Amino acid sequence: MSNAAPILSLRGVTRRFGGLVAVRDVDLDVVPGTIHGLIGPNGAGKSTAFDLVSGVTPVSAGTIRFDGRDVTHLPVHMRVEAGICRTFQTPRLFEAMTVLETVLTGRHRHARCGFLGSMFSLGAKARDEAQQTEVALRLLALVGLDGEADTTVSGLSYGARRKLEIARALATEPRLLLLDEVASGLNPVETEFVAGIIRRLAAEGMTIVLVEHDMRFIMGLCERVTVLNFGARIADGPPVSVTGDEAVIEAYLGRPRTDATPRREARRQHG
């Protein structure tokens, strides 16, 4: 364990949906400036964990601390202000906007121009807009979409939509970026490109948490990995130690055959 204080820290976090426990008593510490992977088989509770940290879904129990501050009950937009921003498993975009407008919308909390200012101001609004546009274009260049600034979102390819969602999240200037299956649906070239962006952001000091299916993607990027299964944490540590962990292998590949035999006998007795 690194001796730096964790930027994100979950303690006993639980989320129930009726009788189903989607996330069960999870503890998690994310070290600032690292790329942290959150993996597990389908239905392990990874995306729900993201919803809890970003505030889309309220927790049933437990606490979430960000940068030493309790954010467990903050609404989503206040968490964005605190410095947490996320993307979605399926990109959620503003279909009728242009690519540039989308990123400008992400500048909402940093732009100054208010309600009356939008309508009546002469110089200040133009200056503010020019400044935000400059930031937005720089972010579009970072994700390789600067040539598409005036394209309408509904006409973008799947890969471009993923990149745009990253640029929009970056526009909020997060300190903790949560990326939900950011490589799924991308071709190998795009995947490598996105991995490059993630490395670059981490090198600049941003903390990144990845939820991912693609094990190779995770292992190549993350310094630390947390494994969930049936909502509970079953392993935590550097990628190498986690892939050798018996509980993890079992969660992904099932039990060895010797375990299955008594179960079959039990079934036979019933029938």
Added chain:
Amino acid sequence: MSAAPANAVTPAQSPAQPGRRGRGHRDWIVFAVLMAIAWLLPIWLGGFALYLGCVVAFHAIAALGLQIMVGLAGQLSLGHAAFLGIGAYTTVLLEKNFGLSFPVACLGAVFASALAGLVMAQLVRLSGIYFKIATFGFGIIVHQIISNWVSLTGGTAGVKGVPPISFLGWTATSRLDLFIAEMVALTVVYALLIRLTHGRIGRAFRAIGQNEVAARSIGVPTHRYQIVAITLGCAIAGLGGSFIPHVFRFVSPETFTWHESLLILIMITVGGLGSLAGAVIGAALLVVLPEYLRDFAQYKMLAYGVFLILALVFMPRGIAGVGSSLAERFGRGRRP
């Protein structure tokens, strides 16, 4: 990151710039053309056309407000006539009972409908379809109050003897004066709303209308902005409504039934949801067309329905959508 030198982005900026400027500029060109037609055509034709111009103008103002609320921010209102009614009655009662001049009464009307809108906006906490149903209920409640509070509103008999618009010693004696007063209001509201939609607040409205969860995820306080959009839409309806007693020289509850709410919704839909120009064009079309189809007056609502369905099938983005795709095709053809 924001400390990086500005010239780092100049190469990326130059190719993208012209198209973007075109988009913002195009709204203002359309504004200039539409307002020139709206100002000059009724004055040039005179007579009945001028009267129709007066009816179009207050509908266009109300439709612009509803466009912000429904077309941009996605907060469907099925009772918008209530706010026209609150505006109309507040204006005429302040003028008749308190002898206030039109601008002051009009300000009172905007304030009253904004306040009523703010009350209704608290219902956004009802998610999904429940808010829409609540707006319908709100429309019915206001219509019932206007119809039954006889001592204040005169009940179903309405209010007669509306004094002419007067402003700092100037009195609108002719229909032309009234038309000019309305057109000044329409032009100012239209211009201010274009500016609003081009900025940060307008983008937040559109973000909520297009994907509320995504808008929240990037830090837009969605509930607050929904309330602002609804209140704004209702306040502008109040402004439009304050001209109604002057146009008809009479005001009665029958003007503010759900038919009227539906009519304004059809206006912004046929004109093109999300487009301010579309709201103005839709208002003109749905006021003027029925007047030239008078022989079929009993089929008016049927005609509206057929018109709406045809518009949605053949131009889902409305008249404004057809216009902008034509403009894009034309613009692309010209580029080398």
